Amino acid sequence: MSKPYVIGMDMGGTNTVFGIVDARGQVIASDSVKTKKHAKFEDYIADLHQAVTRLLEANDAVDKIKGIGIGAPNGNYYTGEIVKAPNLPWGPVVPLAETVSKAFNGIPVAVTNDANAAALGEMTYGAARGMKDFIMITLGTGVGSGIVINGQLVYGHDGFAGELGHVIMKRNNGRVCGCGRTGCLEAYCSATGVARTAREFLEVRTEPSLLRNIDIEEITSKDVYDAAIAGDKIAKDIFEFTGKILGEAMADMTAFSSPQAFVLFGGLTKSGDLLMKPLKEAYDKNVLPIFRGKAKILLSELKESDAAVLGASALGWEAKYRYEVPGSLATSNEIPAVSPEM
The missing domain is CATH 3.30.420.40 (ATPase, nucleotide binding domain)
Known part of the structure; x- marks a missing residue:
C-alpha cells in the first residue's frame, strides 16, 4: 500500500x-x-x-x-x-x-x-496533543482563536464562532478595530496593537526612549521588542500593558469553557517573559477562584x-x-x- x-x-x-x-x-x-x-x-x-x-x-x-x-x-x-x-x-x-x-x-x-x-495543528501534532479542552490564541497582525471543547472545534451554528480577538476590552474610548468596532482585544494585543501602544505612549510620555529614534509611524512590534531587550523603560511598559490586557481577556475566556490549557502562537510569543510575565500575573489576579491554578499557558510546539x-x-x-x-x-x-x- x-x-x-x-x-x-x-x-x-x-x-x-x-x-x-x-x-x-x-x-x-x-x-x-x-x-x-x-x-x-x-x-x-x-x-x-x-x-x-x-x-x-x-x-x-x-x-x-x-x-x-x-x-x-x-x-x-x-x-x-x-x-x-x-x-x-x-x-x-x-x-x-x-x-x-x-x-x-x-x-x-x-x-x-x-x-x-x-x-487543529496543535491538537494533532503539537502542544495540545491528547487534550480535549483548550483555547488556541494566535498573536499576529491580528488576534485569532480556535476553541476546542470535548475534542471538537467550536464552529457555532454558522461556522464563524470563536472570534475571541473581537471581545471588547475597552468599553469607553477604545481603539478603532479593523472590524469596525472599538475596544477589541485585537486592537491592543496583536503585533499592530503593540505598535499602536508604542505611538500612544511616546506621544503622552516625555522620558527618553530608543523608540524615539524611529519615525513614529514606522514603529513595529519588533522595534518595541528590540528596545525592551536593550533595557528601554517605555518599551518594557508597552509589553506590560499588552500582557495585562491579554491576561485579563484569558481569565474571562476561562469562565466560558474551563480549558485545560491556552496555547499561544505567533510572533509576539517570541518576546518571552516581557509578555508572559504580566500576562500570567493578570490572569492569576482576574480568573475566578474555582479555576485558579488549573489551566496551563503554553507556547506552540510547531x-x-x-x-x-x-x-x-x-x-x-x-x-x-x-x-x-x-x-x-x-x-x-x-x-x-x-x-x-x-
Whole structure:
C-alpha cells in the first residue's frame, strides 16, 4: 500500500503557502504562490493547481493525496466558502472547497479560518496533543482563536464562532478595530496593537526612549521588542500593558469553557517573559477562584516555518475521514489517518 499524504494550504492575503504532509506530521515539501496578484479567482486557482501539481510530481505524490485542508481568511467550515474576506478581491462569497476539489479531480477538501487550522495543528501534532479542552490564541497582525471543547472545534451554528480577538476590552474610548468596532482585544494585543501602544505612549510620555529614534509611524512590534531587550523603560511598559490586557481577556475566556490549557502562537510569543510575565500575573489576579491554578499557558510546539501548513494538513486528514464516513464531524484527534500505521 502506498503511503498516504494530504496537502495543507495556508491562504493569506499576500501569499498562499502549501505543503505535502504525511501521517506523522512531517512536511515532505512545500512551496507558495502569490494570492493577491490575481484579480480573478479562476486565475488564482489555475496558478495554485499548476504549482501544487509541480510539487506533487517532484515528490512522487501525484496519486497519493487523500485530502486537502485549507486555512483561509473568513473560511467557513460548514460551507467551504470564503465569506467577506477584507483582504481578498474576489467578491463577498468564494466557493473555495468546491473549486479546489474540482481542480484536483474530486479530492475531498475542508476549509476553516487560520486560527481554527492552527488549533487543529496543535491538537494533532503539537502542544495540545491528547487534550480535549483548550483555547488556541494566535498573536499576529491580528488576534485569532480556535476553541476546542470535548475534542471538537467550536464552529457555532454558522461556522464563524470563536472570534475571541473581537471581545471588547475597552468599553469607553477604545481603539478603532479593523472590524469596525472599538475596544477589541485585537486592537491592543496583536503585533499592530503593540505598535499602536508604542505611538500612544511616546506621544503622552516625555522620558527618553530608543523608540524615539524611529519615525513614529514606522514603529513595529519588533522595534518595541528590540528596545525592551536593550533595557528601554517605555518599551518594557508597552509589553506590560499588552500582557495585562491579554491576561485579563484569558481569565474571562476561562469562565466560558474551563480549558485545560491556552496555547499561544505567533510572533509576539517570541518576546518571552516581557509578555508572559504580566500576562500570567493578570490572569492569576482576574480568573475566578474555582479555576485558579488549573489551566496551563503554553507556547506552540510547531515549527514556525511549518505551522500553517501543518495546521491546515490536519484539516486535510479530516476531509479524508469525512469523505469516507459521510456526515461525520469528527475532529482530527479522532481520525485514524494520523496514525503512523496508515
